[in-house]
Amino acid sequence: MRSWSKSSILKNKWCQFFSVACTAGSLGYAVAKYQSSVNDHTSIKTSGIQNDGWSCQNFKDDGICSRFPSSLFPQISAATKVQDSLITRTEDLVSEPSHESPRITQIMRYGFPSLTNVRSLDDFVISYDTRTRIPHWVFEHLTAQNVAKNDTVDRSKSDFHEDGSIHDYFRSTNQDYKRSGYDRGHMAAAGNHRLNQRHCDQTFLLSNMAPQVGRGFNRDKWNELEHHCRQLTRKSRNVYVCTGPLFLPRSEDDGNLYVKYRVLGSNHVAVPTHFFKVLLIESESRDMHLESYLLPNAAIESSTPLSTFLVPVEVIERASGLLLFDKINKVKFKTVNGKSIGWF
Template sequence: MAGIRYIIIAGAGFLGGILYRDKAGHTLSAARSLSPANVDVPAAMDIDERGDHVIETMKFGFPSYESIRSRKSYVISYDRRNRVPNWVLERLTPNHIAYNENVSRSKTEFFEDDSIHPYFRSTNSDYRGSGYDRGHLAAAGNHRSFQEFLDDTFVLSNIAPQVGKGFNRDIWNKLEKYVRGLVKKYRQVYVCSGPLYLPRNEADGKKYVKYEVIGANNVAVPTHFFKIILCETESNEYDLEAYVLPNTVIDENVPLKAFLVPRDSIERAAGFLLFEKLPLTSLRNVNGLPALKK
């Protein structure tokens, strides 16, 4: 379980009610956890990047507190019933996504998350022969500055079944590349991604939530995926974009902006609030339009 720290919620307040465990299993207060010495990241990183990435990544609040894990360069909440993430949150800077010629996907492979009880894990065999790709929530391409960061995105707790051709390899990949383009334009970018299980009307006039499960562990196949992007400007204002994409083959000519949705529609469907500690007055634009300040 190297590189993983559990987050223990002792109360509802952010930071003040949160304790951390270091790699040796010792409990750390939020204040102590700010020390770079307690963070398992490469020594080559600068002091700002070596600071506690949990504090910075989650500065606008945790969407929910279920089975939270601090990975090496992102934070995840894991859904033990469905064997996929509830949400994954990344904080990206130009340095973080910088290309490193020594980092390669060919050096890594998908692996089980041994911080999760075997009853609740997904495995590679669940995906084998399913017809679905192992789709990243924290994108591998967002974590190419160090090999160990890239490797850590291949843990199966960061993965969900995605349609391959026409979705994971196409429009979802296009959205991930779009995010990296934004990182180069802003001071930093926060990205929250996750699955959704949305209802649909059936022939009997009733609405049902139906989704496939795969493998011996019954890994849920989400009907949709969301991605919310929060971009910080040099003047400490924020631009927000919220997307929901159906987990199906999507025509390559459909533009990304066709999948923009109100943030609250994702929150209502997912069952948690996103960036709730972000003051509305600091929002500049939402989905490309001037934000309402009230």
């Protein structure tokens, strides 16, 4: 639920950042203009969940949990009535789950961005898009414990493999990526799941992948962002990460906006134009911080700082159709994208 207590201040900031979006209601144009500014600065060249009271303790062999704990459902924000979002709250009503809680309850503490085709694995949660053959979003909960180096876990022992829980019609295969020129890019990073080999292996499910430019992006700037997420756990109590693809419009020679993207292989795996990561960082003192990144799926100069790709979270929400961490009253955030909101 979105509850801005200083809506006029935020509206002004939003309008200043994306004046066209505020006056004409054109998100596509605003994002296109933003991307143009990014290019100038970076030299880029280019549901159904059923509440049946069952606990999510017993996983199938493929790691997919088909049932969810009933205690989770009051927190599902995608099912919240619109009028409820108008209620201004002054307290954070979502208490921290205990370590004994089902893992999905811990990961999805602040609500689901959407409820489409949700799958819970041992240490992360996926919403899978059967049309594009890539995730809608992937959610992770990182702590210093689950990202710590573990000599018993070796990612070189993990193989990219199909997700057997997805119907043959809608799953991607290794053959789709072969000789495509694109990497199989992790949405939930292997380096974020080091408690045991099984957790690492599950990050290599193809349902956790999306085609990414390799050199300059997946192996470089995107990897740098993943490393940043892990670094945050050193001084934070919890780090919640939502990652996903975007398909953003670009202006063509005729002056109109178009969404165009390549597909790979016989299964037509969609190649996103952009990727996002939104981070909710909870300090040991329980202060809340938000960081939201939007990166083009293109080679990026190594000297370009990650801060170049910080955008208002509303840009990502509007473009993706998702609501991110909306169970938190935004007055609870001490900083957004490294800057004080102004009410502390």
